[in-house]
Amino acid sequence: MTASGWEIWAVIVGLAIGTFLTRFSFLGLIGDRKLPPWVLRHLRYTPVAVLPALIAPLVLWPAATGGQTDPARLLAALTTLGVGLWTRNVILSILSGAAVLYGGLYLLG
Amino acid sequence: MTGDSDRSLFWQGFRHGAPFLLVILPFGALFGVVGTEAGLNLAEVMGFSVLVIAGAAQFATLQLLTENAPAFIAVATGLAVNLRMVMYSASLTPHLGAAPLWKRALVSYMMVDQSYALAAAKYEAEPDRPLSQKLAYFFGTIAPIAPLWYLSTLIGAKIGSAIPPEFALDFALPITFLALIAPGLRTLAHMAAAGTSVLLGLLLAFMPYNLGLMIAALAAMAVGAQVELWQERQAR
Numbered sequence: 001m002t003a004s005g006w007e008i009w010a011v012i013v014g015l016a017i018g019t020f021l022t023r024f025s026f027l028g029l030i031g032d033r034k035l036p037p038w039v040l041r042h043l044r045y046t047p048v049a050v051l052p053a054l055i056a057p058l059v060l061w062p063a064a065t066g067g068q069t070d071p072a073r074l075l076a077a078l079t080t081l082g083v084g085l086w087t088r089n090v091i092l093s094i095l096s097g098a099a100v101l102y103g104g105l106y107l108l109g
Numbered sequence: 110m111t112g113d114s115d116r117s118l119f120w121q122g123f124r125h126g127a128p129f130l131l132v133i134l135p136f137g138a139l140f141g142v143v144g145t146e147a148g149l150n151l152a153e154v155m156g157f158s159v160l161v162i163a164g165a166a167q168f169a170t171l172q173l174l175t176e177n178a179p180a181f182i183a184v185a186t187g188l189a190v191n192l193r194m195v196m197y198s199a200s201l202t203p204h205l206g207a208a209p210l211w212k213r214a215l216v217s218y219m220m221v222d223q224s225y226a227l228a229a230a231k232y233e234a235e236p237d238r239p240l241s242q243k244l245a246y247f248f249g250t251i252a253p254i255a256p257l258w259y260l261s262t263l264i265g266a267k268i269g270s271a272i273p274p275e276f277a278l279d280f281a282l283p284i285t286f287l288a289l290i291a292p293g294l295r296t297l298a299h300m301a302a303a304g305t306s307v308l309l310g311l312l313l314a315f316m317p318y319n320l321g322l323m324i325a326a327l328a329a330m331a332v333g334a335q336v337e338l339w340q341e342r343q344a345r
Contacts, residue, residue: 001148002177008153014184015170016160019191024217026199032207038334039199045302045333046200046326047229050193051222051290052303053310053325055283060311064279073280080284084291093288094128101280 072104115245118238122227122249129223132285133254134261135278136164141265143168147175151266158262162221162255166190189318196326197225204232204243212244219251226289233293297340302333 003011035043059077061067080097087093137158144154149171157167170187178186197220205216227250232243272278294300306329313321 001175011180011183012156015187018188022194023220025195026202027213030202041334042330043200045330046196048299048303049306049329050326051286052306053322055286056307056310057314058283080287084288088292090288097284
């Protein structure tokens, strides 16, 4: 890396301020003003709209295997999802997924 | 419900946040290791983790710094990776918007995928809790995560070795998020949104700067909203 000390700090502070502003955007500017119903209807789906797209490529093409689909990881993901849908218990689904992951890595190698 | 205290909600959030240390500890340590190996000194590595507190954006920016990209490109790329936080901010606003400005600023600083996803699930399940309890829960979720994010970065930078790949901790992130999303798939609209998100997330994964994620998320929100409207019309 050729960046000098002050350049690195400029990048850190710039990223810190910019990141804060993206997080603060609506919370800071809208505050307790009411959002229109159609906006609220869209916002209700934010978690299930963002997080699946974030993790789907990681499940199918894990960087740890060089992007090759890995049966152990895929099975672990499906188990976590299935147990989560069935029991609605976060801890239990994490533990089930981890058990299948390690079992799968051990058996399938 | 109003019988619960802010303190009990804080500790509930704490318990719900704690399992995510499986993700935070290896990821933070890895940033410490990679940052140090790239030539950052201890203050700079810690500056990233304490001031920015956003793992994926930190890694993206660091990568560009090591490739000697111009500083503003490095910053812009990190910000693009974090653009989903605007959607998180909007989605928390109906619940936390009435808080004093300094508390909203504190929530913003501590808004990460894990604290957001836990809080959003809580507020959706129990929308009528008073503001103080909603805030207490949010701060509870981040209470185990933020300090250990700093600490694991420090340990990674000092010791210089990450957790070995045999432990497959790369997969802690997908597993913990899947466990968090699954209970939220309560209605057809939620499932349609999640299905759209997965499909477009995969199809658009080739796009740079996480743009595919943004498009997939916006499309999935629209699908969720439309299915909800359709179901309301059917119910009448």
